[in-house]
Amino acid sequence: MSDHLPTLASLGRLRRDAPKTIAGFRRWRSIIDTDGAVPAKVKRLFVACAATVKGYGELAARELAAAQAAGLTESEAGAAIAILASVRGEGASLRFHTLFREIYSGAADPDWPDDDMIVEEGAAEANFLQYFGTMPPSLAKLLEVKPLGADAYYLMREGTLSGTALGPIYAELLLVTVLVADYSSWASVHMKGARTAGASEEAVAEAVICAVPTAGLSAWVIGATAMDA
Numbered sequence: 001m002s003d004h005l006p007t008l009a010s011l012g013r014l015r016r017d018a019p020k021t022i023a024g025f026r027r028w029r030s031i032i033d034t035d036g037a038v039p040a041k042v043k044r045l046f047v048a049c050a051a052t053v054k055g056y057g058e059l060a061a062r063e064l065a066a067a068q069a070a071g072l073t074e075s076e077a078g079a080a081i082a083i084l085a086s087v088r089g090e091g092a093s094l095r096f097h098t099l100f101r102e103i104y105s106g107a108a109d110p111d112w113p114d115d116d117m118i119v120e121e122g123a124a125e126a127n128f129l130q131y132f133g134t135m136p137p138s139l140a141k142l143l144e145v146k147p148l149g150a151d152a153y154y155l156m157r158e159g160t161l162s163g164t165a166l167g168p169i170y171a172e173l174l175l176v177t178v179l180v181a182d183y184s185s186w187a188s189v190h191m192k193g194a195r196t197a198g199a200s201e202e203a204v205a206e207a208v209i210c211a212v213p214t215a216g217l218s219a220w221v222i223g224a225t226a227m228d229a
Contacts (some may be wrong), residue, residue, distance in 0.1 A: 004062035028212045033066075037203035038173065041070035042166075046174050046210035049080050050181035052096045053088050054214045060096075063213075064103045074104050079164035080174065086160040087175050117155060123156035131157075133192070161193065168197040173207035180223040181211040187222070188229035201227070 007029075008014065009022050032043045044067035051060035064077065077100055085093035101107060124147075127138050135143075143150045161171050171193035179187035191204050208223030215222075 005058040038206045043071040046177040050214040071134045075165035079166040086156045119151040124150045176207040177210040181215040188226040207210045
C-alpha cells in the first residue's frame with residue numbers, strides 16, 4: 001500500500017490544524033474498513049468505483065488495491081466494469097477497466113465471441129413494470145418513441161443487476177454509492193432495489209457512507225434523504 005495515495009489521517013498538517021476533522025474522518029473510515037452489514041472488501045470496491053467516476057484515480061487505485069488485499073476476487077472486482085457502464089457510461093467503465101488490469105495484473109481479457117442477444121417483444125416493458133412497480137415516465141417515453149432504446153436499457157439494466165459476480169444486493173448498493181457520490185436523487189430507486197433483494201437498512205447506510213471519501217459530508221445528507229424518499 002506504500003506506493004499508493006496516503007491517507008488523510010497521515011497528513012501532519014491536518015492532525016495539527018484540524019484534529020476534529022481527522023478524528024471524524026477516521027470514524028467514517030472505520031465503518032468502511034471493517035466488516036459490517038457489507039464486507040469491508042466490498043465497501044472498498046464501492047469507494048474505488050465512486051473515486052473512478054469522480055476522477056480521483058489515485059484514490060481509486062488505493063481502494064481497489066486494499067479490496068484485493070482483503071480478498072476481493074477478480075470476478076467480483078471485474079463486475080464493476082459492467083455496472084459502471086450502465087450507471088455512468090463507457091468512459092467510466094473503460095477507466096475502471098484500466099485500473100482493474102493494473103491491480104489485478106494476472107487478469108486476462110477473455111477471447112469471447114461477440115454474439116448479439118434477442119429480446120422478445122414485450123420483454124423490456126414487462127421487466128420495467130416488474131422492477132419499478134409502475135412504468136417510469138422516462139421509460140414509457142423510450143418505449144413509445146424508440147423501442148430499440150428500451151431494449152437496450154432493459155439489457156444493460158439486467159446485465160448490471162442480475163448478471164454479475166457481485167450479485168443483486170451488492171450491485172444495487174454499488175449503484176447507491178456511485179449515485180450518492182454524484183448527489184443524485186436517483187439513488188433512492190436503487191436503495192429500494194437493494195432492499196427488495198434483501199439488503200438491510202444498515203447495509204444501505206454503509207453504501208451511502210462509502211460515498212463520503214469522494215463526496216464529503218454532503219454524501220450522507222443526500223443519501224439519508226434518499227433513504228427516506
